[in-house]
Amino acid sequence: MFNISDVANLLGIKRLTEGNSFNVVCPFCGDTRGKMNFRIVKDGELANTYHCFKCGAHGNMLTLYADLMGICGVDRYKIAYREIKTALHEGAGCRNSYDSSFTGTVTQIEEEETASLEKRSQIYQRLIEMLSLSETHRRKLMDRGLTSNQIEAFHFRSTPVHGTEGLARRLIKEGYSLAGIPGFYMNQNQNWDIALYRNNQGILCPAYSISGKIEGFQIRLDVPHDDKKYLWLSSTNKKRGAGSKSPVSFVGNPFDKTVRVTEGILKPIVAHALSGYSFLGTPGVNQYKSLEKA
Template sequence: MQKGYDFMSFNISEVADYLGIEKLQDTGGDSIPICCPYCGDRRGKNTICIRKDGKEKNVFQCFSCGRHGNMLDLYLDQKAGYVGADRYKRAYADLRDALEKGHRDHTPKKRVEETDRKTEKTKAPVNVLDHTYRSLLRHLTLQTIDRLDLQRRMLTDAEIEAGLFRSVPSDPVGICRILKREGCMLENVPGFYKNAAGNWQLNVWAEGYFCPVLQDGYLVGMQIRLRNPKKQKYIWLSSSGKRAGISSGAPVCFYGDPDAEFVIITEGILKAYVTYCLLSDIGVSVIGVPGVNVLGGLKELLKQHHHKIAYEAYDMDKYMPVACMRDYEAKKCAACIQSGGREAYCPDGSCRYKERKRQMIQEAQDSLQKVIAKAGLIGRSYHWDRDPVSGLWLGNKKGIDDYCSMRRGGMSHAGAGYPGSARAGAL
């Protein structure tokens, strides 16, 4: 939340009502499941939290697509026209005035959501998704600024081209005209919808580049790596809630040989591809789940393949030290110090925020291992950059892609091995 606002004047439940977001169950409690306005999930995976343990929170989080934030983030994501450093201030003022006057948002997308819901139940077949998305990418280019970001991750130009990365187009209507002329099917393909004029339009509104989601060679979805993210670095190319639109869901990606003995599972679509490329010399297969708690479709994919061992390779903050060093986040540490510091919030010398984050990731590890076991595979945990005595993360390389980049960069990678080797960091 932004400092200096009187957020007691309204809460996230009222913001959701104003935006016309459907509440799946509203019993008047502090936590309310909603139909996700980002991915369209209706299983209760997105929840708005008004307060917790008696403290005002006013936040939301979707465990299907990974989107999360506060109530102003929710409002700004659904409303266009707010740009600049003062966008939160203007959004707050507009919301306060609208809610005080009893207004509701009446944009077309909310009115068509109910009538179009049936079309959101079935995406186009995999071969149609693959053809339409590949045709789209074929007409796009990769801007230099986006190429540099991928090169920073140690990808070669050949690997960037093979990954089909392209920058978001500046004309979302014109590109659809081109695709329709070529005979591409846009109906029930996530990311495409009909605008107020009845023309097909690609649902892109920010600068960045597409990260294709591939499963066994088929392009089944796309994420967008935002060039200037506020909080969320990645968003799905989706058209949920729009006329003739459809939810993207949160598909997992796979790179490599489906018959390989072992497979690495990490979080993140782009991270999975980078890891696959950086370990290509040893023939690694990699699965990327959209988030540590977003495992939909993973069990089915594992059952379709013939792997025997699955290595969980989530980020190394799963082993982060939790000692209070006043280094977690500037705002949270400042608030903690102002409220009494270590004596009040960290009496045993441990940071409660670090403890909570580590616990969340370790719980996600457990959930992943259960899915692996249900799919009939042996589950192991892969780690790196870890103290040999305490077992804690040393704080140098967080993600497996960061760690593997040392191999390509010619740096030593002592201290951990790679799955399939004698020194693999498996527990």
């Protein structure tokens, strides 16, 4: 039998505390302050759950493994269980219940420091130029009230269904360094790649800084799963990957005396386009630290 602590070790997730309830570096948003909590036991019963109080990511040990490993489909939890069981028994070992004496080998993931806003924006702008927006996604955005010109102005794009390694290769050939760019990482073939899979396909929604640069992307999922409609384009917990840091997004005039606040990354763009008001969008109701700074 295994628990979420074993899965955390298997995935190389960095711990900040120990115990039956322990905090980690969030593998989804990259928070290092202990906002992500893993709970093995609650009220004397096995829980094996996680919750990040910064980005809102939550689930159990199987959803954790499936999401981080890009496993999708109706059998994804069966596949996750089988892979975890095999890896623990053949690799680092398996421990029972919530015994803290585990001494197996933990794989350390070599991550990068998140690159500067200037560098991220340059690469994201070039990536946008390489991608297109499907007619299905265009219609969905127009149904929200956006015009074709506004859709182009805010650089919405569809996630590519294949060729992510090729996109990374093109960027490198053009002289860009992908180290520290959230969403980019070294895959199992030791080639740069983008953390886009079948289960996180959707609309790439840029998050803008007050200076108008692209901080990162949220993905409006075509098919929500585990009650999630949005995911950050992030490569936390992947080799040479980097976390998105879940930035707030600003649209409008930074010199306005009044700036309105709403939740999300897509919503403030639509609200600004429809009203003309300036908006700050925070990724979640718990993510107020970046909001205060902005």
